[in-house]
Amino acid sequence: MSEGRFSAADHGYMAQALRLAARGLYTTDPNPRVGCVLVRDGAVVGEGWHERAGEPHAEVNALRAAGADARGATCYVTLEPCAHHGLTPPCAEALVSAGVARVVAAMEDPNPAVAGQGLARLRAAGIAVEHGLLADQAEALNPGFLKRMRGGRPYVRCKLAMSLDGRTAMASGESQWITGPEARRDVQRLRARSSAILTGAGTVLADDPSFTVRAAELGEGEPAGGLRQPLRVVVDPHLSTPPTARMLSLPGSTLILTTSDDTAEADALLAAGAEVARLPGTPDTVDLDAVLELLGQRGMNEVHLETGATLAGAMLRAGLVDELVVYMAPLLLGDGARGLFHLPGLASMADRVELEIVDLRAVGRDWRISARVATRSAAAQS
Numbered sequence: 146m147s148e149g150r151f152s153a154a155d156h157g158y159m160a161q162a163l164r165l166a167a168r169g170l171y172t173t174d175p176n177p178r179v180g181c182v183l184v185r186d187g188a189v190v191g192e193g194w195h196e197r198a199g200e201p202h203a204e205v206n207a208l209r210a211a212g213a214d215a216r217g218a219t220c221y222v223t224l225e226p227c228a229h230h231g232l233t234p235p236c237a238e239a240l241v242s243a244g245v246a247r248v249v250a251a252m253e254d255p256n257p258a259v260a261g262q263g264l265a266r267l268r269a270a271g272i273a274v275e276h277g278l279l280a281d282q283a284e285a286l287n288p289g290f291l292k293r294m295r296g297g298r299p300y301v302r303c304k305l306a307m308s309l310d311g312r313t314a315m316a317s318g319e320s321q322w323i324t325g326p327e328a329r330r331d332v333q334r335l336r337a338r339s340s341a342i343l344t345g346a347g348t349v350l351a352d353d354p355s356f357t358v359r360a361a362e363l364g365e366g367e368p369a370g371g372l373r374q375p376l377r378v379v380v381d382p383h384l385s386t387p388p389t390a391r392m393l394s395l396p397g398s399t400l401i402l403t404t405s406d407d408t409a410e411a412d413a414l415l416a417a418g419a420e421v422a423r424l425p426g427t428p429d430t431v432d433l434d435a436v437l438e439l440l441g442q443r444g445m446n447e448v449h450l451e452t453g454a455t456l457a458g459a460m461l462r463a464g465l466v467d468e469l470v471v472y473m474a475p476l477l478l479g480d481g482a483r484g485l486f487h488l489p490g491l492a493s494m495a496d497r498v499e500l501e502i503v504d505l506r507a508v509g510r511d512w513r514i515s516a517r518v519a520t521r522s523a524a525a526q527s
């Protein structure tokens with residue numbers, strides 16, 4: 146739907162609502178990031194954003210701020226107001242009760258519990274309702290929530306760091322530190338916005354990573370209410386993660402996904418604080434479709450894939466990666482050093498993986514390249 150029918154003032158207020166929504170970037174999971182602005186007689190009378198699941202939605206926070214001034218106001222909201230009773234009551238009812246005159250939503254909510262019913266409820270109450278203003282920006286705020294609501298699976302962002310000659314580590318495996326401190330801080334932001342960090346047992350064995358979000362490195366101050374730690378998920382067909390792995394003793398939870406039925410190893414991991422789940426696959430591989438299916442069922446929106454060339458290559462080949470974020474450092478690591486993806490069987494140009502670079506920027510002394518991958522579901526639609 147064309148955005149041309151909206152005024153410059155409409156655009157400005159929706160842009161303000163989008164900025165408010167972004168304040169929930171690290172905190173709203175598994176809920177979407179949503180912002181709301183109430184305007185009456187050319188003045189903002191209330192604004193709000195959704196901060197945390199179980200707490201008031203953006204519209205309710207804006208209505209509370211506006212009080213009686215909400216009557217006759219226009220509500221600019223970045224996602225269709227909800228119509229259902231979830232953890233909180235329906236926002237559409239609250240907007241009707243407050244007497245708002247017009248609602249402009251950036252986009253419809255694909256949550257099957259909402260899906261147009263919020264807008265319909267407002268229209269039924271005689272409120273002027275429009276949607277489709279700055280919809281692309283609203284969509285970009287919540288890639289994981291929207292993908293999960295539409296298809297049940299999370300959005301997968303694969304983070305990689307490489308030298309200018311495309312290497313991730315020396316042949317010996319030595320890899321610390323390819324990128325500079327600014328890029329590492331940027332990675333903390335990617336982790337902090339994610340529901341889960343997905344890795345392979347090979348990475349756990351080689352690097353003993355912590356995979357935590359650390360307030361001191363995030364560089365944005367700790368959100369009120371504390372930092373949310375993404376769920377750490379290890380793809381581990383042989384249950385080779387040691388119970389002494391560093392991540393098991395750090396804040397947050399760890400889920401080990403395996404095809405092994407070795408109960409002694411599973412019990413040792415359980416005793417160390419991990420959760421162990423069995424999935425389909427072979428003795429040497431966990432079915433990666435089943436991994437994403439499970440994470441979607443568990444309400445994971447954005448999955449941050451931080452792993453070695455084997456799992457990264459398998460995810461890419463299976464069409465399960467939505468976005469690559471590659472940090473390129475001004476270094477040459479030379480022959481014999483390791484590459485980004487293990488892609489066996491990619492033999493001819495017909496097998497190539499197509500990417501679309503959507504953003505390129507300097508991060509400290511490094512470059513960050515963000516690229517969209519043609520995923521299996523997108524390829525099937527084209």
Ligand SMILES: Nc1nc(O)c(N)c(N[C@@H]2O[C@H](COP(=O)(O)O)[C@@H](O)[C@H]2O)n1
Nearest residue numbers: 179195202203225226227231232233256
């Ligand atoms: N329009 C709108 N504004 C917000 O601030 C929201 N958080 C949502 N979320 C939608 O409602 C569902 C969550 O409802 P509860 O918090 O459990 O009541 C979420 O799945 C979205 O569909 N919408």
